[in-house]
Amino acid sequence: MPAKLPLHLYRETTRHGRAVYYVRVGHGPRTRIAEDYDTDAFWDAYRAALTGKQPPKQQGPETGSLAWLIGKYVESAEWSELSAATRKQRHTVYRIIEGTAGTRPARGIQKNDILASRDHRRDKPHAANNYVKAMRGLFGWAMDRNYVPADPTKGVKLLAGKNDDAGFHAWTEDECARFEAKYPVGTRPRLAFDVLLYTGLCRGDAVRLGQPHVRNGEFTIRTEKTGAVVIAPILPQLAASIAATQTGELTFICTERGKPFTKESFGTWFGKICRAARCPGSAHGLRKAGARRAAEEGATEAQLNALFGWADGSRESATYTKTANRAKLAREARKSAIAEAEKRTSDPALSARKSRTSKKLRIIS
Template identity: 40%
Template sequence: MAHRPPTITQPAIARALREAKKQGAKVVEIKPTGELLIHINKTITPSTTRNNTYSIEDFPPLENERVLIMPKRRPPYLVRERTRHGKIIWYVRIGHGPRVRIEGVYGTQEFVDSYMLALKHAQNGTSKKTKQTRLVEGSFDWLLHQYLQSMQWHNQSESTKKVKYRILNNISKHIGNRAYKSIEKQHILDAVERRRNSPAAARHFLTALNGLFNWAVDNALLNRNPAFNIKPPKSFNAEGFTPWLEEDIDKYYHHWSVGTHERVWIDVLLYTGLRRGDAVRIGWKDVKDNIIHLKTEKSQFKTDVFLPILPELAETLKIGPIGDETFICGKEGKKLTKESFGNLFRKACNASGIKKSAHGLRKLAATRAANAGATVSQMKALFGWTEDNMASLYTKSADRKRLAIESIKKLQKGSG
């Protein structure tokens, strides 16, 4: 079994730092493996350490304390490379853009500061040859820097962090040097007003800011959250993504016959009702007794979903083509990321003359279930929702349709 790098719990770090401080520790360093090293200037116990370097394991956990073992997440766009001389170097690279070298030892404050600056230069498309500037304590840049190192930030899903970081970094480009305590509610209201023609953008903007400022309040860096209770503009389309119609399915099926990748893609989405981030992960490895079992990405892999494989999907999977690991795969049988799959599926839809998204298919699946009489509880179990509101939206719509069909008959002469 491959050895997995340890993740250090917050209590363990605090305990190690306290012990090391008593012994005169000067430098704390986190290695790429996730190991915490504490360097000191004199020889101390325990004797198991060498070269005055102490691992977190040298300070055993307290009674009943559990140390979790799991991979450590790497910050976005951070790339590790070994030179031909065997030296490890780090740099930031966004897409196919230029590489911006990071100075300092991985995990040190110098490294973190260099990473933040490199990231900003990479996103601005500029070279890192400009003189490095230190973060000014009390500035928005400084607050954002602290937030991005917090446990609250790292506990969020990668997709959530990606969206929030893009928004917060864009704000930083405009007001990074400004004192964050000078930001008032009216400033945020004005920013939301500028986004009135894009309600979704305004909503994401407020979500990102509330996360930052709520964290600042919780950590005594702010007395109040200036974004608190600010409402985003009402959406023009309250129903969100445009749902597919049954006619769209017929049109897609006519263009993509059984035995094509594109047919597998749509049937996996339609007959599971999964979001694309979950749909690209499932395969026969997740099936037992003809039931698919997975934990959803949206819930940070905490919510279980159980999905029987319906006969229509079973027939499609039998014919294929499917991948070795996952049902959904590319032309060479390799599994796809949700982003690459989204692009490929959009092209398949366009080729069929359909201008709709994968999420719209999930809406059709939910509509089918509701029209078939599924209850709120059944809808929640099927689609992985934790609240009633989304399931109720579909069941109420289905109920209105049934009531309308029954009521229209009463308009006939002699009825009732």
């Protein structure tokens, strides 16, 4: 703050220690200046207060610009129907776009522009794909409203990420056992592990699950991502873990102070405790382990869809059942081969015939 303020400008300190400024000419009324001190907006408001006029209103984005289109989209019904997680993710993308290309005419955005922006993020495929998805949502909506003549995202492919071939690593049985040995029943880490493993919920839903969702030994919850309603039993292993652990009032998984986690803060915390146990550290990978177990125990595709909140005909459930069936067939084939080998070893006559046949084949060759 300068040693001496301009004419009619006064400074006061609130009881919270914050400096506030106001203009007062003579014994007239006080006009509070809300803008930050010494900014252009502050001095505009100061001059307006001296003359008794309202400060000029800040103009919004130009009609038809990309920033204007984004503003329209985030006020639409279609935007409000997206999940909170999707809106948050896309907001991050749109704020960047508004700062770098917000003044460009929306109708002038071409496919090459989308490709160039995607490729600019190629070192981070996940961020690049989030950008493409955000622009698809924006221009798909704009097409329906006739704000743009064509969708520039049409035909733009997502980039391949490091997890695309096999997906997130599914925890092995050895890794699950290692975590369980590190964190016994009754600890907060073990309860988080058990909730993820025995409910099949994703991270965002697992941190919301609590006693209000449970009735008659079953939990009912609407999933954050798809909006599907999942109704499933509280398995005995999970029930024992809940009973032995200090939980929150509304959620089973909670912080040291008993407060609910956000899914982001939970991910950070869960990653740390997993690394301490020398385990992968992925909540999604633990969910995959639960799906694998269910499939190996004979769950059908329809049952997996119901347990994990997947849509009917889901590719995920089909993958798990096919993998489990292949593993079962492989084990059965291996058992048959071993039994046949043991049979030949225990039958001297069969072994002798096999030996003579082998000699004939060698002579012929």
